[in-house]
Amino acid sequence: MVTINVLGQLEVIAGGRDLAPTAPRVKAVLALLALNANRVVxxxxxxxxxxxxxxxxSAATTLQTYVYQLRRILDSIPQGDRRCDIVTKAPGYVLRTGETDAERFLTVAEQGRCLWRQGHVAEAAERLRQALGLWRGHALADINLxxxxxxxxxxxxxxxxxxxxxxxxxxxxxxxxxDLIPELRSLVAEHRLNERLHAQLIDSLxxxxxxxxxLRAYQDLRRVLKSELGLEPAPDVQRLQAEVLNGVHGGSVTALLRTG
Structure with missing residues (x-):
């Protein structure tokens, strides 16, 4: 069975081999069709x-050439393993395929979010971990966007x-x-203006x-926001800092941390 992956470098996996095209624009066509799998593009x-x-x-003729190259790749896969093709359907093309990794991510992430809303916290954490585990790096990492x-x-x-x-x-x-603290330290370094991640780090500490x-984590956030945006932390984060200063233990996580 063919598996098309976009959550990282573009992959067309069939029979244990990656058959993804190498030509940049052919890859872009396949990626766009895959992200709209089973829908007309x-x-x-x-x-x-x-x-x-x-x-x-020559755009129309050139595009037809790109689609032809993709069809040749898919046609090279044994019929029993294929279950994937590109069909012409006005006003464009459809990639008919099974679930891509992007679709799988969206499905599993929504399952995790539903479990969270229903109060099944451990199950939600595990389902969300599965969804995030589908990512192999940056999406569309090797494509000229x-x-x-x-x-x-x-x-x-x-x-x-x-x-x-x-x-x-x-x-x-x-x-x-x-266990969360090392991960959160890394995340706030990557997403320096994300107050939700900073707030979670403060709360976990x-x-x-x-x-x-x-308190140092709060001051780090305050410095970043002040220097880059001229802003103070959100009121919810300021309240969280006040709880830390006042020695409040086990206080409720602020509204800023609520998501889903």
Whole structure:
């Protein structure tokens, strides 16, 4: 069976081999079709991705050539393993395939979010961990992104971050603060302006009795926000800092930490 993956470098896995094309624009066409699997992608959308607002006169013929190259790759897969093809359907093309890793991520992430809302915290944490485990790096990592794929990537990356925040919140609810601290330190270094992650780090440090470190974490956030945006931390984070200063233990996690 063919598996098409976009949550990392583009992969077309069949029979244990990666058959992904190497030509940059052919890869872009496949990625856009995969991100819209089993739905029609119009030729105008593909033109916009490949050439922005300056398609050449030969755009239609060139696109047909790219699709032909992709069909040749899929046709090289034994019929019993294929279950994947590209069909012409007005006003463009459809990649008919099973679930891609992006679709699987969306499905499993939604399952995790539903479990969280239902109060099944441990199950939610595990399901969200499974969803996040589908990522092999940055989405579409080896593709030259045009405007359409840029939008898709931004959406996937934003959802990944939200699900990561929710998984961390679930782990915190389960009392796994000590294990979370190293991960959160790394995340706040990567997402310096994300107040939710900073707040969770402060809360986890407080939970394990590291008041001084929690206060330093707050001051680190305050410096970053002040220097880069000219802002103070959100009121919820300021209240969290006040709880730390006043020695409040086991206080409720602030509204800023709630997600899902």
């Amino acid at each position: 119009g030729t105008d959308t593909l033109f916009a991705e490949l050439w922005d607002d300056r398609p050449p006169r 045009g405007p359409e794929l840029t939008i898709h990537k931004a959406h996937l990356c934003e959802l990944r971050l939200r699900m990561l925040e929710l998984r961390i919140q679930a782990d915190a609810r389960l009392g796994r603060h000590q 407080r939970a394990v009795g590291c008041r001084a470190e929690a």
